[in-house]
Amino acid sequence: xxxxxxxxxxxxxxxxxxSTNVAIKKLDDYRWIIPRSGKMKTEGLVYTDEAMxxxxxxxxxxxxxxxxxxxxxxxxxxxxMPDIHWGYGFxxxxxxxxxxxxxxxxxxxxxxxxxxxxxxxxxxxxxxxxRGHIPRLLKALFKNIPAGIGSRRKDLKVSGxxxxxxxxxxxxxxxxxxxxxxGDLEHIEEMGCIPGGNPEYVSEKALNRGKxxxxxxxxxxxxxxxxxxxxxxDEAIAETLGLHKGRLTVLxxxxxxxxxxQVCDDYIKLLLKASGKYGIDIPDKQLxxxxxxxxxxxQYLAAMACAANFAxxxxxxxxxxxxxxxxxxxxxxxxxxxxDLVYDICHNVAKIETHEIDGHLKKLCVHRKGATRxxxxxxxxxxxxxxxxxxxxxxxxxxxxxxxxxxxxxxxLMETFGSCCHGAGRVxxxxxxxxxxxxxxxxxxLEDRGIYVQSAGKGTVAEEMSEAYKDVKxxxxxxxxxxxGKKVAKLKPMGVIKG
Amino acid sequence: MNxxxxxxxxxxxxxxxxxxxxxxxxxxxxxxxLFEVLVALDSVRARDKRIIHVxxxxxxxxxxxxxxxxxxxxxxxxxxxxxxxIDKMASCSLQATVCGESIDPARHEIxxxxxxxxxxxxxxKRLNDLWESRVFLDL
Numbered sequence: 001x002x003x004x005x006x007x008x009x010x011x012x013x014x015x016x017x018x019s020t021n022v023a024i025k026k027l028d029d030y031r032w033i034i035p036r037s038g039k040m041k042t043e044g045l046v047y048t049d050e051a052m053x054x055x056x057x058x059x060x061x062x063x064x065x066x067x068x069x070x071x072x073x074x075x076x077x078x079x080x081m082p083d084i085h086w087g088y089g090f091x092x093x094x095x096x097x098x099x100x101x102x103x104x105x106x107x108x109x110x111x112x113x114x115x116x117x118x119x120x121x122x123x124x125x126x127x128x129x130x131r132g133h134i135p136r137l138l139k140a141l142f143k144n145i146p147a148g149i150g151s152r153r154k155d156l157k158v159s160g161x162x163x164x165x166x167x168x169x170x171x172x173x174x175x176x177x178x179x180x181x182x183g184d185l186e187h188i189e190e191m192g193c194i195p196g197g198n199p200e201y202v203s204e205k206a207l208n209r210g211k212x213x214x215x216x217x218x219x220x221x222x223x224x225x226x227x228x229x230x231x232x233x234d235e236a237i238a239e240t241l242g243l244h245k246g247r248l249t250v251l252x253x254x255x256x257x258x259x260x261x262q263v264c265d266d267y268i269k270l271l272l273k274a275s276g277k278y279g280i281d282i283p284d285k286q287l288x289x290x291x292x293x294x295x296x297x298x299q300y301l302a303a304m305a306c307a308a309n310f311a312x313x314x315x316x317x318x319x320x321x322x323x324x325x326x327x328x329x330x331x332x333x334x335x336x337x338x339x340d341l342v343y344d345i346c347h348n349v350a351k352i353e354t355h356e357i358d359g360h361l362k363k364l365c366v367h368r369k370g371a372t373r374x375x376x377x378x379x380x381x382x383x384x385x386x387x388x389x390x391x392x393x394x395x396x397x398x399x400x401x402x403x404x405x406x407x408x409x410x411x412x413l414m415e416t417f418g419s420c421c422h423g424a425g426r427v428x429x430x431x432x433x434x435x436x437x438x439x440x441x442x443x444x445x446l447e448d449r450g451i452y453v454q455s456a457g458k459g460t461v462a463e464e465m466s467e468a469y470k471d472v473k474x475x476x477x478x479x480x481x482x483x484x485g486k487k488v489a490k491l492k493p494m495g496v497i498k499g
Numbered sequence: 500m501n502x503x504x505x506x507x508x509x510x511x512x513x514x515x516x517x518x519x520x521x522x523x524x525x526x527x528x529x530x531x532x533l534f535e536v537l538v539a540l541d542s543v544r545a546r547d548k549r550i551i552h553v554x555x556x557x558x559x560x561x562x563x564x565x566x567x568x569x570x571x572x573x574x575x576x577x578x579x580x581x582x583x584x585i586d587k588m589a590s591c592s593l594q595a596t597v598c599g600e601s602i603d604p605a606r607h608e609i610x611x612x613x614x615x616x617x618x619x620x621x622x623x624k625r626l627n628d629l630w631e632s633r634v635f636l637d638l
Contacts, residue, residue: 059510085510088619088637092511112614112637149609150577150602209574219612220638258574261614261637265567268618273556285559285618429508430611430638459610499612 022062024053030482034062034078039281040069045077047421047482052082052474055427059086061093067283068096072291073103075357075364079416081371082478083425083470087111089286092370095419097355098292100363104280105297106289107271107304109367111348112264114304115311116222116255117189118394119344120405120491121319122241123337125248127228127494131450133330134226134495138454140325141224145318147217147499148456156317159211164199166214170309171344174316184316186383188344189373192312194351197305202259203266206303209258210310215317219460219499222254223399224322230402230492237389237407237488241342249491250339251403252318253396255348256311263307267300292365301350308349315344342405343392345372347422355417366417374408374420374485382408393420393485397472399453399464399496400446404476405489412484420485421476424469437462455498464498504532507633513611514620514635522558523585525623525630526565526593533566533616534580536636537573538607543581545598554592559623561591562632566616569597577602611638 024046025033032053034044044065048056056062061084068090069078075097084093089108098104130137146152158166166173171192174180185191199207217224227249232238243249256263274290274297275282282288290297323339326332350367357364375382375391382391390407397403401424412418428436442465443453455461479485507514515532519525534540553568555561572578580599587594602609614637623632 087511088617088635108619112617149612150574205571209571220614262571265563265615269556269560269564272560272618285621288618426511429510430513431506431508457609457611459608463611 022066024062030478034066036069040066042069042074042077044069044080046080046084047478047484048082049478052470052478055470056084061086061091064089064091065094067287068094068109070283071096071098071104071106071287071289072280073099073101075099075103076417079419081419081421082475083370083421083423085425087369089284090367090369093421093425094369095367095371095416097364097366097417100292100352100365103292103365104289105292105300105350105365106287106367107264107267107300108286108288109369110264110304110350111369112261113255113348114260114263115308115346116348117311117315117344117346118251118253118396119315119319120342120392120394121250121322121339122243122342123248123339125337127246127248130248130330131494134452137226137326137329138452138495138497140329141322142454142497144321144325145217145224145497146215147497148219151456152212152216156215157211158214159207163207163211166313167199167202167306167309168197169193171312171316174313179320180316184341187341188312189346192316192344194305194308194349196302197309198302199306201299201303202263202306206259206262206266209262213257213259214310214314215321216257216314217254217318217497217499218257219457221464223251223496223498224318225251225399225493226495227251227403227491227493229489231490233487233489240386240389241392241405241488242340243342243405243489250322251394251396251491252315252322254314254318256307257314259310260307263303267303270296271300304350308346312344343394345394347372353417364417366419368419370422371419372422373418374406374412375418376408376410376413379408379413379418390486395421395423395472395476397424398466398469399493399498400449400451400466401472402493403491404472404487405491406476406480406485406487409483409486416484421479424472424475426468427470428468430463433465433468434459434462436467437465451493452495453498457499460498503528509635512636512638514633516631516633519630520628522630523588525632526562526585527583529562529566529632529634530569530580530583533569533613533636536611536613538579538609540581542606543579544600545581546600547578547598549578549597551595551597552592556591558590559621560618561593562623562634563616563618563621565593566634570613570615579607613638
């Protein structure tokens with residue numbers, strides 16, 4: 001709010017934003033159990049260490065883990081990753097699986113930004129040689145990739161039949177329309193398409209919001225980041241992923257934009273009615289849900305798939321423009337750049353997956369809200385080229401520090417339905433971050449550390465400063481030490497564009 | 500009534516409590532609380548007028564639907580609310596006249612963007628002749 005007259009009056013209400021007294025017991029150094037009590041149908045499992053638990057306890061997210069454990073048909077535990085924080089309904093960093101017959105689907109278990117996700121592009125470029133071009137690259141990226149409120153490219157508008165096709169086909173649409181190579185699809189979670197998308201269940205409003213927002217970054221924590229491989233933890237796996245120390249990388253983080261937000265809002269309204277209709281007791285309206293097999297549940301899944309497919313296309317189109325921009329600024333051809341998609345992963349989604357439960361294979365609806373899928377080596381659903389190493393898991397940190405590449409593990413598959421953390425997790429509210437940034441130039445501070453930032457809004461940079469986030473290293477170390485993810489490489493940023 | 504709304508801090512997002520002597524006033528104040536998060540309200544002029552209808556399931560969800568309808572107008576063509584007036588009000592629907600203007604980057608600096616008004620810990624209630632509502636925003 002710098003430079004404005006308004007002073008926010010902030011109240012921290014007891015029992016609301018403050019921690020509630022949820023009992024939690026240490027299982028081992030990285031696993032903590034919330035024992036069953038009250039209406040909980042299962043126990044909670046939180047991946048954290050003692051130090052991070054103290055931070056987690058400051059908000060009511062542990063109560064939210066317990067709330068999710070009360071929902072009908074939950075299979076296994078209600079889980080939370082170390083980047084857990086207070087969300088709406090489900091906590092951010094929450095993972096919960098539900099039985100297809102008895103279980104529910106909840107828009108609050110996916111979130112407003114359906115298939116918000118991240119993708120990593122590797123290249124053959126030596127980052128040190130490109131460093132001098134970063135300001136020019138950022139300027140061009142900022143021009144070519146719409147970021148911030150209302151910004152859009154006039155040469156891309158998709159509506160009507162074309163939009164319907166995109167919502168059903170996902171990233172396949174970008175291949176047919178020249179924004180991707182067929183080979184890219186294998187490097188996208190679910191081959192870039194959540195099956196079952198039906199545009200009939202996407203409202204006119206959602207379609208209206210989407211038609212101008214395809215290929216736009218949006219604002220908040222969304223970004224395109226140019227970086228490089230700073231450290232390798234596992235040479236063999238890094239080699240398979242095409243990651244080499246010192247080489248340039250690009251991360252793209254965005255989601256389904258207004259289309260996804262509208263789908264979420266539309267279906268919360270519908271599922272509020274459904275919760276009553278099916279007699280589901282919900283402790284918070286935002287946890288509203290419907291049986292997976294109910295008409296309402298199926299409709300949400302069909303609309304959610306459309307929004308998720310929109311997001312896959314969004315990230316692919318942005319990637320196409322990123323590559324085009326690099327070619328233009330560096331005057332290089334595609335062969336010289338050798339850009340390859342390492343992987344594209346969802347952070348907010350519910351998926352129908354088959355998992356082994358008590359020795360039997362069972363279809364489940366796995367909600368991951370602020371969590372990523374992390375399948376181990378030899379899983380059927382990961383690309384052939386990564387079969388021996390496991391699925392890449394991309395964990396972006398804040399713009400001033402670093403990001404990580406991990407792979408999924410067998411332990412993760414057994415314990416968390418193959419799920420892992422998704423990022424750093426906020427520790428400072430946006431208001432507190434802006435207050436902490438007052439009188440400082442965050443942009444200059446970052447430049448002093450060799451990181452250039454170009455942003456549509458001055459406020460965004462302050463809100464997204466490093467201090468506002470947990471150190472992603474601590475989050476990643478917990479999942480690595482707990483064995484639900486395996487560290488492969490660390491990436492460092494050189495330049496970021498934000499909305 | 501000395502305060503029309505106040506903000507509630509939240510690690511990832513932001514909430515507010517709005518107040519009103521009448522339920523109509525409550526909805527008007529909540530709309531202002533919403534737009535004050537987006538932009539300095541005193542920088543917005545009432546150049547344009549829109550009639551907005553909203554339907555919902557009950558009074559609480561009507562509050563969220565109202566706020567999200569206003570956000571929809573902002574997202575579609577940058578329409579910023581300056582003030583509003585509730586013309587018709589029932590427990591599950593309302594009609595309002597909203598005055599404001601389309602965003603002008605030269606005069607309006609967007610403070611933060613809002614994905615949606617949520618149903619999380621939402622309430623609309625009447626306490627000692629004062630209407631009060633609590634809404635959290637997903638930023």
